Amino acid sequence: MSTIKLQNLTKRFGDLVAVNNVDLNIDAGEVLCLLGPSGCGKTTTLRMVAGLEMATEGDVFLADKRVNDLTPSQRNVAMAFQFYALYPSLNVAENLAYPLHADRLSQADIDGKVREVARVLDLTDVLNRLPGRLAEGEKQRVSVGRAIIRDPNCFLFDEPLSRLDVQLREQMRGQIKEVLSGLNKATVIVTHDQLEALTMADRIAVMRDGYIEQVGTPHEVFATPSNLFVAGFIGTPQMNLMAGTFAGQRSGSLRLKTGEQEIAIPSSVPHAGLTEGGRVTIGIRPRSTELASEAGDDTLTATVDLIEPMGAETLLHLSDGDRDLRVVVDQDVMVRVGEQLHVRPRASQTHLFDQNDARIA
Numbered sequence: 001m002s003t004i005k006l007q008n009l010t011k012r013f014g015d016l017v018a019v020n021n022v023d024l025n026i027d028a029g030e031v032l033c034l035l036g037p038s039g040c041g042k043t044t045t046l047r048m049v050a051g052l053e054m055a056t057e058g059d060v061f062l063a064d065k066r067v068n069d070l071t072p073s074q075r076n077v078a079m080a081f082q083f084y085a086l087y088p089s090l091n092v093a094e095n096l097a098y099p100l101h102a103d104r105l106s107q108a109d110i111d112g113k114v115r116e117v118a119r120v121l122d123l124t125d126v127l128n129r130l131p132g133r134l135a136e137g138e139k140q141r142v143s144v145g146r147a148i149i150r151d152p153n154c155f156l157f158d159e160p161l162s163r164l165d166v167q168l169r170e171q172m173r174g175q176i177k178e179v180l181s182g183l184n185k186a187t188v189i190v191t192h193d194q195l196e197a198l199t200m201a202d203r204i205a206v207m208r209d210g211y212i213e214q215v216g217t218p219h220e221v222f223a224t225p226s227n228l229f230v231a232g233f234i235g236t237p238q239m240n241l242m243a244g245t246f247a248g249q250r251s252g253s254l255r256l257k258t259g260e261q262e263i264a265i266p267s268s269v270p271h272a273g274l275t276e277g278g279r280v281t282i283g284i285r286p287r288s289t290e291l292a293s294e295a296g297d298d299t300l301t302a303t304v305d306l307i308e309p310m311g312a313e314t315l316l317h318l319s320d321g322d323r324d325l326r327v328v329v330d331q332d333v334m335v336r337v338g339e340q341l342h343v344r345p346r347a348s349q350t351h352l353f354d355q356n357d358a359r360i361a
């Protein structure tokens with residue numbers, strides 16, 4: 001079975017801990033995206049799986065076999081840095097066959113593999129064409145084909161779509177996911193683009209400073225971020241994160257104070273993790289709100305500073321003097337700069353984080 005298992009994987013460059021004690025299991029057929037800001041250790045993790053970088057500590061298992069001491073070629077992984085570099089003087093079939101030459105296969109075996117990959121990627125009709133005569137999407141599919149043709153133990157992709165324009169990226173995200181899901185291999189994709197991760201991954205591992213902050217399905221990391229970093233990193237526009245204090249739980253609501261305002265979040269669950277007067281961070285996604293016609297127990301009041309049209313929606317930047325609040329409304333909601341609004345967060349989608357930045361369940 002094509003699986004990847006990382007156990008206590010650590011990489012130090014001198015004093016810098018680039019990857020810190022990473023544990024991950026990726027199943028056959030599963031696509032895991034390593035997502036995080038620049039420098040968080042994504043590529044170094046991937047390079048340790050490929051054998052291009054030696055682990056300082058910890059183990060890499062491919063198909064249940066410990067591979068720490070194997071060379072990259074002995075590990076038989078397919079690693080692609082981006083889906084592009086095609087040889088311009090070779091036609092599609094020759095480009096696809098290129099990675100097979102080291103394997104000493106018969107011409108009949110090579111032709112068979114090329115035909116199969118071309119069928120999966122819908123390239124059969126263009127096998128004799130040179131790259132210069134291909135549409136952009138076809139070129140991308142050929143480079144995916146080159147990555148998958150050798151039947152490797154697993155697939156490793158580093159920012160595969162980073163050089164593409166927006167439209168092609170959108171197309172490729174869906175296509176790559178479809179192709180990979182039919183191959184039953186463990187796949188790791190490194191990206192700093194959350195949209196890429198949310199659309200292509202079965203699970204996302206969010207990294208920061210060498211650590212894995214959270215591993216979960218795209219829905220889990222979006223809907224239940226385990227800490228403040230993940231909450232702020234996943235989701236656009238970014239989640240509003242407001243410093244506050246817990247003012248007690250009364251009549252089925254959590255009372256939260258932020259600046260001069262107090263807001264009630266309906267909740268019947270007793271929150272053992274909260275103490276009255278204790279510091280909390282309140283997380284409200286800009287889309288998890290509605291505008292109320294008047295101020296209430298469950299609204300925050302703020303003034304419109306800036307109106308940013310985004311097509312079907314409008315992003316409003318509000319302020320109550322002390323803190324900013326971003327709210328997304330439908331394009332047909334008419335407001336003016338300077339107008340006072342009452343914003344009601346959706347109770348079930350309001351997040352709370354404790355003094356250590358951890359999610360309060």
Ligand code: ATP
Pocket residue numbers: 013016018036037038039040041042043044045192
């Ligand atoms: P990016 O998206 O910018 O590539 P990343 O998350 O992939 O970032 P890495 O490339 O893994 O991050 O780098 C993690 C840290 O390790 C960074 O601080 C980087 O400067 C450092 N680093 C990476 N390779 C080396 C090296 N060969 N020698 C010294 N430091 C390195």
